[in-house]
Amino acid sequence: MKKYLKNTWDGIWTVLIGMKVTFKHLFVPAVTIQYPDVKLPLPERARNRLYVNIDDCIGCLQCERACPVDCIHIDTVKGLPTDDLGTTSNGKKKALWVTKFEIDIAKCCYCSLCVYPCPTECIYMTDVYEFSEYKRQDLIYNFSTLTPNEVEQKKINYEKFMAEKAAAKAKAAAEKAAAAKAKPPVDPNKNNQKSE
């Protein structure tokens, strides 16, 4: 009987306590915000969309290797000695044309592992987080500034250069080795098979 009455009392009393708590909260200002109108300031370290400053990229492929989900694809073509590729902002001399620098942002897991190894700090995470698209294709970002024609030209230039070099080498070798067999020239296309 005592337990019965206690149960009744507990039931009513704890309900009243709970009601007191929720009633107090009626007058507490809301903690939520009206998102698209009001936005929370992001901290300076915020990790959102990746950005590549292609002017600083030296094509070292470190970020591609660091990526755990393989969302970065880079192709490079060696520059000719006569080309002026310029220098990066921290003074490194560029030697490669970055013919392709694609980030599939749909695959990106925002771990920022690619950011740390970059020698020129040209790949970094920005605070842009609203970039949804209707098509997945649109989420593949190409950061390379070279047009397809230019890319083609660079490749041809390089092949020509290599062919000339090989020819010169072969010629030199042929001249040099009168009796001995000349070494077969290195296939210049070997490194560029992938780039398409």
Add this chain to the structure above:
Amino acid sequence: MYDILTNIFGNQIVAYIIGAALPLFVWILPFVLFAVLGERKVSAHMQDRLGPMRVGYHGILQTVADLLKLLQKEDIVTPAADRKLFNLAPYIVFLGSYAAFAAIPFSSIYIGSGIEVGIFYILAVSSFVVVGILMGGWASDNKYSLLGAMRSAAQIVSYEIPTAIVVLTLVMLTGTLNLNTISQQQTAYFWNWNILGGAAGSGITQILLIPFMVIAFVILFISTLAEVNRTPFDIPEAESELVAGFHTEYSGMKFAMFFLSEYANMFAVSAIVVTLFFGGYQSPFGYLGNSLGIPWLIPVEQLFWFLAKGVFFVFVQMWLRWTLPRLRVDQLMTVCWKYLIPYAVFNLLIVGIISLL
């Protein structure tokens, strides 16, 4: 009331139809629009949120937008469903809750039907809801719906008993089943309300009655909560267990009908509580119309007080809903049979003894 309408329309039948439809269009639909938003706003502010803010100023048109969306929705009937019952169920549920409004006195001049057995009629007719819920749950051909419907039937049938006992207590005191008469008895000032022992009349009995009337009120309020399937008694639609209970398979306007009847029901039971314990349409402080000498103002004031009290109890229902966890199905029965009914019976006896003094 009907005389006025008959005069306006010149035909008694038209007048009756309009009189019957009046609460639906004048009060229930606007109330539901307002209450659904109110529920969302109340819950949001209790949870430190803002709630709907987009449609209109602070989201006041949110329910209208929802309604438009529901109207446009495809009316899905699952292939295995029992089509006839499935389609009929939402209307029966709404019928059950709307029929109760016939006997509720909104004001001294407006009462749908001033029948002598008003409260008895309401108790009887609100059982219609069970039929609709059972039909919906069964016809959906969904195990979750069926479980929800079975629970609901058991629950509503059980909780009618404490309701009836408490109503009996009140009827014993007031000597009438007519809700209009009960309201008239609690006239003028709030110390005449039944919750403060007003019905018994005078002196020491009135003071003695107060605690027991409070107990009766609490029991009635709890059991009406259960009858409208609100938290903590919302197990027929317990979303964490049964997805959405008996209306899992409903979509579009039929779902909206269930929604409409739930909110209509909330107001109906609040109205019953108000009528029985809180003076019905009577003002707590006397009427402005009396002091100013404008007789036609009195019914308007009465309507205002009635709706205000009703809305307050709807708010309390919402407040409870956003505070409490849900009971389990067997505990629900325990609360009803082991706690509410014994207390109600004892209360009935004690009130009877006191009123004999």
Add this chain to the structure above:
Amino acid sequence: METKTLKTEELILNMGPQHPSTHGVLRLELELEGELIVNVKPHIGYLHRCFEKHAEAMTYPQVVPYTDRMDYLASMSNNLGYAIAVERLMGIKVPERVEYIRVIMAELQRIASHLVALGTYGVDIGAFTPFLYCFRDREKILSLFEMTCGARLLYNYIWVGGLSHDIHPDFVRLTKEFVEYFRPKIVELNELLSFNKIFIERTANIGILPLDTAINYGVTGPMLRASGLKWDLRKNDPYSIYDRFDFDIPVGEGEKGTVGDSWDRYFVRVQEMEQSLRIVEQAIDQIPEGNVHEAVPKRVKPPKGSIYSRVENPKGELGFFIISDGSVNPFRMKVRGPSFVNLSVLNEISKGHLVADLIAILGSTDIVLGEVDR
């Protein structure tokens, strides 16, 4: 003809993978006798992402973001468990500053994880409001994490041999403010939910897990402690610098019902949040100066060998078993996920209860499907 007997059969109810309270994509096949549970068969694997196989193709630092995604409500703790395992394999000694920051992060993460557990448990029982209060407070912790490492959920913060960033200059101040802010909130949660009569009725004496069953099934974490055993790896097998802090291990006492019931499991978590606050309070004042990148190896290339290393995650014992063949990739990686093991006891403790109780029991086991399926 034989005598005709009325044949009854169990109702098979398929709960999930799309269900409001299976906490993810768990599918439960219930055999019901009316509403009584005869048998529960959990079907898992809807979120299987081959973490273990995947890790074999990754270098050691690349695995860290994958550990984030196992128990995604406690990514810091997963990072910590993995980092400690690899460090032990390589014999790296990390700087003191790193150790302190790691402990603070892991304990904040424990509070955040428990907040989700308690909040969603409230929703399972039908109380929606505590859920939002819990998430409101969890947001504050996530903001601290975001300030430190830039991410709110999947941090990739604790690295092999160090941390990805040093803490933010404001971190210490804001963490102290959080501790001050959060203490009263636990009291409020208790008022609103823990000691509510309906909540107690729903959870006390439900899903009682006896200690011997718990041990036989290998249950760990708050679930094991709720069954009455004082077993916490932070005390029993101290890793990092947990032996320097003063804190208690709350165990289930059967205050409202029987030892090891759902209420005990719930309340152990509430008490653990208080203990975590104590640890954070002690650690935040003692952070020494140092360089967090000091011990991070240029190339993580552990020597040949294997290791099993375990830490106390919010959900239980998280173990990493790594075999190294001396290359930059792990040769084999096995994870002992606490959620997976804790889930296995579900059938045992939910027999004979109602469907509504199953929800209460499942909620009290606090599983994260990301870790169950990996």
